[in-house]
Amino acid sequence: MERKVGLLYLPNANINSWVNFLEYYGCKVKVLNFGDEFNELDAVIVPGVGHFEKASRYLQRRALDKYLFEIVKSDKTIIGVCLGMHLLFQGSMEGGGLGLGVFEGYVKPFSEVVNHNTNIGWSEIEVHGEENRRVYFNHSYYVSSDQNNAVAWNVFEGFRYSAITRTKNIIGIQFHPEKSYSDGWALLERFIYE
Amino acid sequence: MSDSDKRKIPVILLRDEVAIKSYGFSSYEYVGDPIQIAHIFSEKEVDELIIVDPFVSNGSHEINRKLLLSIANNFHGPLTYSGGVSSACIASEIIQLGYEKIAVNAATTGSRVNITDVASAIGKQALVLVFDLVVRNGELFLYNHVAQMDERIELSWIVEFINTCDVGEVLLQFVDRDGSRVGLESEITEHIAKEINKQLIVGCGAISHNEIKIYLEKSNTSAVVVSAVYTFYPDSNSVLINYE
Numbered sequence: 001m002e003r004k005v006g007l008l009y010l011p012n013a014n015i016n017s018w019v020n021f022l023e024y025y026g027c028k029v030k031v032l033n034f035g036d037e038f039n040e041l042d043a044v045i046v047p048g049v050g051h052f053e054k055a056s057r058y059l060q061r062r063a064l065d066k067y068l069f070e071i072v073k074s075d076k077t078i079i080g081v082c083l084g085m086h087l088l089f090q091g092s093m094e095g096g097g098l099g100l101g102v103f104e105g106y107v108k109p110f111s112e113v114v115n116h117n118t119n120i121g122w123s124e125i126e127v128h129g130e131e132n133r134r135v136y137f138n139h140s141y142y143v144s145s146d147q148n149n150a151v152a153w154n155v156f157e158g159f160r161y162s163a164i165t166r167t168k169n170i171i172g173i174q175f176h177p178e179k180s181y182s183d184g185w186a187l188l189e190r191f192i193y194e
Numbered sequence: 195m196s197d198s199d200k201r202k203i204p205v206i207l208l209r210d211e212v213a214i215k216s217y218g219f220s221s222y223e224y225v226g227d228p229i230q231i232a233h234i235f236s237e238k239e240v241d242e243l244i245i246v247d248p249f250v251s252n253g254s255h256e257i258n259r260k261l262l263l264s265i266a267n268n269f270h271g272p273l274t275y276s277g278g279v280s281s282a283c284i285a286s287e288i289i290q291l292g293y294e295k296i297a298v299n300a301a302t303t304g305s306r307v308n309i310t311d312v313a314s315a316i317g318k319q320a321l322v323l324v325f326d327l328v329v330r331n332g333e334l335f336l337y338n339h340v341a342q343m344d345e346r347i348e349l350s351w352i353v354e355f356i357n358t359c360d361v362g363e364v365l366l367q368f369v370d371r372d373g374s375r376v377g378l379e380s381e382i383t384e385h386i387a388k389e390i391n392k393q394l395i396v397g398c399g400a401i402s403h404n405e406i407k408i409y410l411e412k413s414n415t416s417a418v419v420v421s422a423v424y425t426f427y428p429d430s431n432s433v434l435i436n437y438e
Contacts, residue, residue, distance in 0.1 A: 012316050016266055016292035017273075024270065049289050051317045083317065095314070111391070118319045118362035120393050121416065122199045122241060136272050138294055140319045140362060179272045179294060181239045 003192050006032045006041040008068070008084075011058060012050035014178070021178040025185050027192065034062050043192045044071050048082025048176065052107065052141070053095025055083055065100055072102060077169050079191055082139055085165065085172030094141050102170050103149055107141045114157040125163045125175070127152040133187055135163075135180040143174065200410040201241035201417035203395070204424040204437060206231055208247040208277075211261055215425055217373035219248070219326070219337065225425055228261070231435055232269040235424075238437040242272040244297070244419060250278030251299065251339040257284070259291065266292030274322060280307050282315035289316055297322040297365060300355060301338035301345075309359055319362040322395075325352060327382070328369045334382070337369050349382065353389040363393035365419060371399030373422055378409050387414035395419055402428065403438050 005027045007018050015031065022029045030041065038044060046068070059065045071078055080088045089099045092107035099107075111117040118140040124132045128151045137154065142161040145153050152164035154174070164187075165172040171191050177184030206213050206228050213228040225231070228245070235243050245265055250257050257278050266273060275288050276297035285296045296316060298307045300323055313321050326337040328344050334352075335344035356364050366386065368379045378399050387394045397419030400406050406418055427434045 012286045012289055014292055014294055015290050016263065017294070020267055020292060021270065049294060049316060049320055051314050054315060094317070115391060116393055117391050118393060120319065120363055121201050138272070138319050138362070140317070176272070176294070179270070181270060 002026060002028055003042045004028045004030065004040055005192060006030050006036075006038055006044040008032050008044060008046045008064065010047060010050060010055055010084075012054070013047035013084075014049045015047065017178050018045060018047050021185075025189070034064050034067050038071055038074070038076065041076060043077040043079060046078065046080040046084030046087060047178075048084050050083045051095060052083060052086055052092035052099075053097040055087060056092075056097030056099065059087065059100075060098075068100060072100075072170060075169055077171065077191055077194070079171045079173060079188070081173045081178070082176060085143070085174055086141060088165075088170060088172050089143065092141055103143075103147065103165055103167065103172060105144060105147050107143055109141050110156065110159075111140075114159050116157065119154075119156040122180075123154050123156075123175075125152050125154045127164070127187070133180075133183040135175040135177065135183055135187070137175045139174060143172070199241075200415070201395075202406055202410070202437070203242045203244055203274075203417055203419045204235055204240055205244040205246060205397070205419050205421050206265075207421070208245065208258070208261070209249055211258065215373060215421060216248075219339075219369050219372055223431065225433055226435075229264050229268050232265045234435045235437065236269040236271060240271055240437050241417070242274060243269055244274045244276060245293075246275075246297075247277035248339055251302070257288070259287070262288065262293070263291050276322070276324060279312070282308075282311045285312045285316050285320075289320065295320050295322050295362075297324050299339065300325045300352075301336050302340055303359075309361065313360040318360045321361040322363050322365055323356065323359055323361040323392075324365045324367065326367045326369050329379075329382070330370075349385060353386060356386070356390045356392060361392060363395060363416070364390065365395040365397060367397040367419070368399060374399055375401045375422055377401050377405060378418060380409070380413060384414060393417070397421075
């Protein structure tokens, strides 16, 4: 059955990657700006790529933070990816600024815990209760593995951190499912179709 | 659960809407339709793909956004673009087309590109700093596409430059090895890899799939960028888009 997926417009996000990916797997996609109708959608994605502080300011300036809270209250599935995931937390050390606070905790830099400041590449992640999946990461900031809502984990230079975080209808994904070929879709499909 | 795998990254070089192969960054050979080639690499689920338009950097034309969009529409893996990105605004535009990373050349930073501005727009993880290096008579030179000249530099200058730049990874391209299939450079690359806190990629000169595999196993680099091996039959210049 075709699913209708909203894609929140953020100025530095890889919007076209997401449109391509979702349409390839048979979803109908609607790019969302503030105030756009979302009732007919099955899920809303907050895409990644960008800088936390800039994105946080953009959300507040356009009242998109309030708009996202409306979607949260409506019980729609919301999926934040990479930077989109970070925006669901209370804040980030990437320039500062406030997140939506849907998840507790702050996003921190890799430079504090490992030798290299950015994790770029393919890793096999551990998913709670499921088989491991090979997915693509590209990020310099991470969410702690101790985060209460973590349901999947990754390791970078021996350091374990959260790869997927979830509370009810809100899901945060640190890697890029839209760039992880069939394994990315296998993980995302579950959230969109459940 | 494991640390990130080392990546093998094909590259597509653009000139007037076709894909080409370069030799020493100075002579070129026709390869094919870049959209078709990107589609083949997508089917092969390559680790990443880099699209380079070197002729934008020297001012011969504008960035071909329509072509970049068509390539992105036909490739479902991680994509990087390099060529003529001179501002945060242009970098954001390219990311929106469906690219995850933007590469900027070290020789043009400061004069044409402000790395800090670009990083604060798209995030440092999305920024690749490229050094086009020439080794001549035991000395090291930085090649500048815009000025079409090279400038003598010290290894320590490269290390300092990298460590003070807000980028996610660094690509070293050894110009004199480009298209030569004499082997990937390791001496300078290893020295730099041990001194920096960014992911390091090396490009130019790969001989074969086996050499790439062994190189990645032994080196401290996180990826290799490969052109000829993934473009041609072994020991020939007949086109065969391949990947393993």
